[in-house]
Amino acid sequence: xxxxxxxxxxxxxxxxxTFLAPVAGARADELEPxxxxxxxxxxxxxxxxxxxxxxxxxxxTPYTEVDLNDTGRPQIDAAFLSDTVDGRPRAKFQAVVLPNxxxxxxxxxxxxxxxxxxxxxxIPQVDAYTYAxxxxxxxxxxxxxxxxxxxxxxxxVTAAGLAGPFGYLEGAVPFEDNADDVSESYGxxxxxxxxxxxxxxxxxxxxxxIPGTAVDGSLIGEYAHDGRRELVVTxxxxxxxxxxxxxxxxxxxxxxxxxxxxxxxxxxxxxVDDVFGADDRWDTELNCTPGDVDCxxxxxxxxxxxxxxxxxxxxxxxxQQHGLTFDFMFNGGGSxxxxxxxxxxxxxxxxxxxxxxxxxxxxxxxxxxFLGCVQNVTVVPWVCSTDFFGNVRWISRAEIxxxxxxxxxxxxxxxxxxxxxxxVTGEHSGMRVLPQQxxxxxxxxxxxxxxxxxxxxxxxxxxxxxRQVGAALTVxxxxxxxxxxxxxxxxxVDEYNWIYTSAADGGSGICDNSTTTTCLDEPLDTETGYAxxxxxxxxxxxxxxxxxxxxxxxxIHQSNLAEERIAYPVLEKVLGDYADLFAANTPLVNQxxxxxxxxxxxxxxxxxxxxxxxxxxxxxxxxxxxxxPSGVQAPATLPATADGFGGPYAGARSGWVGSGSLETVPxxx
Numbered sequence: 001x002x003x004x005x006x007x008x009x010x011x012x013x014x015x016x017x018t019f020l021a022p023v024a025g026a027r028a029d030e031l032e033p034x035x036x037x038x039x040x041x042x043x044x045x046x047x048x049x050x051x052x053x054x055x056x057x058x059x060x061t062p063y064t065e066v067d068l069n070d071t072g073r074p075q076i077d078a079a080f081l082s083d084t085v086d087g088r089p090r091a092k093f094q095a096v097v098l099p100n101x102x103x104x105x106x107x108x109x110x111x112x113x114x115x116x117x118x119x120x121x122x123i124p125q126v127d128a129y130t131y132a133x134x135x136x137x138x139x140x141x142x143x144x145x146x147x148x149x150x151x152x153x154x155x156x157v158t159a160a161g162l163a164g165p166f167g168y169l170e171g172a173v174p175f176e177d178n179a180d181d182v183s184e185s186y187g188x189x190x191x192x193x194x195x196x197x198x199x200x201x202x203x204x205x206x207x208x209x210i211p212g213t214a215v216d217g218s219l220i221g222e223y224a225h226d227g228r229r230e231l232v233v234t235x236x237x238x239x240x241x242x243x244x245x246x247x248x249x250x251x252x253x254x255x256x257x258x259x260x261x262x263x264x265x266x267x268x269x270x271x272v273d274d275v276f277g278a279d280d281r282w283d284t285e286l287n288c289t290p291g292d293v294d295c296x297x298x299x300x301x302x303x304x305x306x307x308x309x310x311x312x313x314x315x316x317x318x319x320q321q322h323g324l325t326f327d328f329m330f331n332g333g334g335s336x337x338x339x340x341x342x343x344x345x346x347x348x349x350x351x352x353x354x355x356x357x358x359x360x361x362x363x364x365x366x367x368x369x370f371l372g373c374v375q376n377v378t379v380v381p382w383v384c385s386t387d388f389f390g391n392v393r394w395i396s397r398a399e400i401x402x403x404x405x406x407x408x409x410x411x412x413x414x415x416x417x418x419x420x421x422x423x424v425t426g427e428h429s430g431m432r433v434l435p436q437q438x439x440x441x442x443x444x445x446x447x448x449x450x451x452x453x454x455x456x457x458x459x460x461x462x463x464x465x466x467r468q469v470g471a472a473l474t475v476x477x478x479x480x481x482x483x484x485x486x487x488x489x490x491x492x493v494d495e496y497n498w499i500y501t502s503a504a505d506g507g508s509g510i511c512d513n514s515t516t517t518t519c520l521d522e523p524l525d526t527e528t529g530y531a532x533x534x535x536x537x538x539x540x541x542x543x544x545x546x547x548x549x550x551x552x553x554x555x556i557h558q559s560n561l562a563e564e565r566i567a568y569p570v571l572e573k574v575l576g577d578y579a580d581l582f583a584a585n586t587p588l589v590n591q592x593x594x595x596x597x598x599x600x601x602x603x604x605x606x607x608x609x610x611x612x613x614x615x616x617x618x619x620x621x622x623x624x625x626x627x628x629p630s631g632v633q634a635p636a637t638l639p640a641t642a643d644g645f646g647g648p649y650a651g652a653r654s655g656w657v658g659s660g661s662l663e664t665v666p667x668x669x
Contacts, residue, residue, distance in 0.1 A: 014441030017329040020580070021309035033121055034091040037261050037617040037624070039063040042076070046127035049099045051239035055248040058549045060603060060635045061262030062610050064093070068103060076110040077580075081117040091121035094619070095255035100130040101230065103554035117225040124255045126231045135372060136232045136364055137202035137223035141190040144213045150185040150235055152177035153208050155219055155243070161626075162204035165254035166247065168650035170579075174205060176245045178540075185243065187235025189217025192664040200225035200230075206247065220247065222254070228505045231255060242540075246581060248651060252333040259624060261617050263635040263646075266578075268546045268588040269596070270571065271327045271477060272557035273424065273458070276349055277368055278304035279559035282485040284494045289485045305487040305559035306338070310655070312351040316358040318568060320576055324590055327360045327553065328352075329424045329457075332410030333367030350575075353414050360592050361416040362457075366406040371395050372433060372441045383436055400430065400447035408451065422593045423448070423652075424457030431469065433456055445470025455597040460552055466600045475597045478545055478554045481538050482570060488565030489507035489530035496534060497523040530566065539573035546578065548589060550594045586650040602633050602656060626657060632659055 006185035023389060038284035039056060043049045043065050047119040056063045066073050074080055082091050104111045118125055132138040132145065141147045157166045175185050187212045192202035192529040206220040216265060225231045231254050237244035249264055257632070280291040281303045290300030307315075319326055335349040352359075365371070374382035376391040385393045411418045425431070430444035448456065448470050456469055467474050486492035501507030502519045524533050541553055578588060591599075609615050610633045619627040626634045637654040638645055646655025 007583045030664055031088055032621045033091055034085060035091045035619045037619060038093055039095045039097060041097045043063045044068045044103055046099050046101040047238040048095060051237055051244055052097050052128055053379045054239040055252060059262030059264045060606050061260050072482055075594045077113045091123060096123060096125045097128055098125060099128050101127045101136050103338045124229045125252060126255050128235060129233055132188040132234050134193060137196060137200060138190045138194055138218060139193055141188040144210045144215045145191040150175045150187050151183060155206050155208040157206055158204050160203050166205055166250040168249060168581050168583055170581055173243055173246050174239055187237060191217055197225060201384050205559045252371055258639045258652055259619060260637050261634060262639050263588045265649060266546050267551040269553035269590050270326060271329055271553050273308055273329040273364060273555055274558045275328040275330040277331040278306035279484050279557050281305055282491045282495045287498050293382045294380060296380060305562050307558050307562040309347045311562050312348055316355045316567055319358060325360055327362055329362050331362035331368045332366050332407050356416055361418055362422045362424055363407045363594055364424050365403040365426050369403055370436050371400050371425050371430035371579045394441050397443040397447050400443055401450050404451040419594055420452050421454040423453045428459045440469060448472045455594050473597055473601055475593055476552050478552055480554050480556050482560050483557050484557040484569050488560045489564055489566055491528040492566055493524050493526045535569045535573055535600045542574050543577055551599045553596060605632055606635060
């Protein structure tokens with residue numbers, strides 16, 4: 001349960017934000033009420049209310065949850081919902097989320113208390129998932145109407161929705177259809193009542209065609225009646241589905257009237273590892289990678305993949321054309337090794353250095369050594385070597401320090417714009433690697449301190465939470481399933497088949513008894529499988545991350561920008577699909593490693609303060625006051641009229657409010 005203390009925190013910093021957006025319904029002859037910036041979520045355990053709670057969690061928006069399945073839960077009555085503070089009426093919640101229009105049943109005292117509260121304080125109510133019925137301003141889903149699967153449906157935001165809470169969207173809202181034999185979405189399509197109750201009005205925000213008719217039915221709409229406003233949602237969803245991810249922002253903005261704690265962005269950054277180096281190539285006959293630890297020593301012929309001058313030129317051109325700056329994780333030693341084998345020349349490095357300002361650069365160690373335990377690679381998978389007494393043998397502090405510092409010096413000599421506090425080690429080594437190395441190399445933290453590293457890239461698939469490694473904080477990175485050891489589509493598909501097909505179909509069988517990996521129904525065609533299956537699959541996963549207010553970057557390898565340049569179709573589909581879905585006022589945020597580390601750190605500090613009851617925030621008329629412990633920054637979202645606060649995004653202004661001072665945002669003129 002999320003909530004925050006009714007008491008002002010000790011040593012709190014008070015921040016006052018003033019903007020042009022008075023509370024609807026406030027009367028000049030009354031003392032304006034205080035409305036706490038907290039959401040009440042009444043949860044029945046269903047996917048819809050839990051999805052809204054997850055959206056609030058991710059944005060850092062405080063809420064209080066009442067679990068209807070908990071026999072010891074508080075009763076929702078007038079005292080639970082409101083009181084008086086310093087002689088001023090206080091609404092304890094700025095919005096109410098219910099699992100449906102009335103989860104308490106007919107004649108419920110709790111529903112009556114909520115209705116009275118909403119009328120008195122002009123508090124919006126979200127019906128997270130309810131069926132079409134006259135009680136919510138809709139006809140029954142018949143004549144015309146539809147009840148059933150919505151898989152593959154393309155809904156549309158109406159003109160009212162675009163002018164209102166969903167103005168950050170381009171218009172189309174496609175519903176997922178990822179499996180032919182599974183119903184992924186279910187809902188009701190119906191039209192508003194032709195004759196509403198006196199004073200009532202239904203405004204459709206999102207609609208879809210009713211099958212077999214030329215009529216559109218409502219999926220999301222506002223039902224205004226009896227001095228109350230309900231957002232009526234007539235389809236079920238979960239927090240991961242794309243259609244919900246597209247609409248979640250608008251649901252929150254509607255119910256908070258565009259004023260709330262918490263902020264939400266769509267992020268997409270792409271790290272390219274091993275730049276200047278070369279990556280070993282997958283052997284389609286041996287089903288392993290000669291030169292790497294997954295092939296027994298001496299097996300196969302090493303045939304590494306390395307970018308060319310033309311690949312470097314294309315990377316710059318593509319980046320500028322698509323408005324996405326690559327972050328190049330570089331290994332200077334890779335260039336020096338290449339020059340040793342090529343009469344002192346390295347045209348690739350010359351080209352990349354000439355175009356160095358087109359990219360962001362991050363230290364990836366000088367020659368990409370493994371910085372954890374000393375590996376015993378005579379067995380597959382490798383194990384940590386031990387000494388005579390059975391103790392793990394670790395790579396030394398001196399070796400780690402040299403690998404970091406030598407690359408810092410190489411980059412500086414080439415004129416790269418480096419932040420020496422940033423580092424991504426080769427294979428994220430030095431940090432724990434399960435199952436072989438369950439602990440960090442104890443020599444890693446001192447080496448990071450010695451070289452000034454404070455931001456350390458990690459692998460989100462095995463270390464998903466930001467954590468402290470000595471003086472450094474990690475930034476988990478999403479690995480894309482575009483493999484480091486593939487420069488050609490056929491290689492990528494062959495390896496994908498090996499991992500994701502059953503032993504009976506010629507694969508490794510890893511997926512046969514796995515609880516996390518599902519076997520393909522049949523192997524992919526090596527000629528067509530990349531474009532037909534892998535590109536849409538991997539781009540959908542990456543886009544899902546981008547739409548989840550998740551700043552964690554994605555990473556690929558320089559090999560994927562070489563030869564057949566297999567990364568670009570995936571990235572282009574992510575960017576193209578995004579552009580089709582979102583308006584220009586909601587761009588993807590493409591930021592660097594340190595910015596992401598700072599964002600994750602601020603979020604963790606904020607969440608801890610909220611969970612610890614150290615934050616209070618409320619609105620009186622057109623002024624928001626936030627109190628938090630000194631040093632805690634608060635995320636907030638305000639209307640576009642709040643000039644001087646945060647930055648513009650998705651038709652609003654949002655950002656982090658500093659602490660330790662009193663700030664007033666001027667009212668828009």
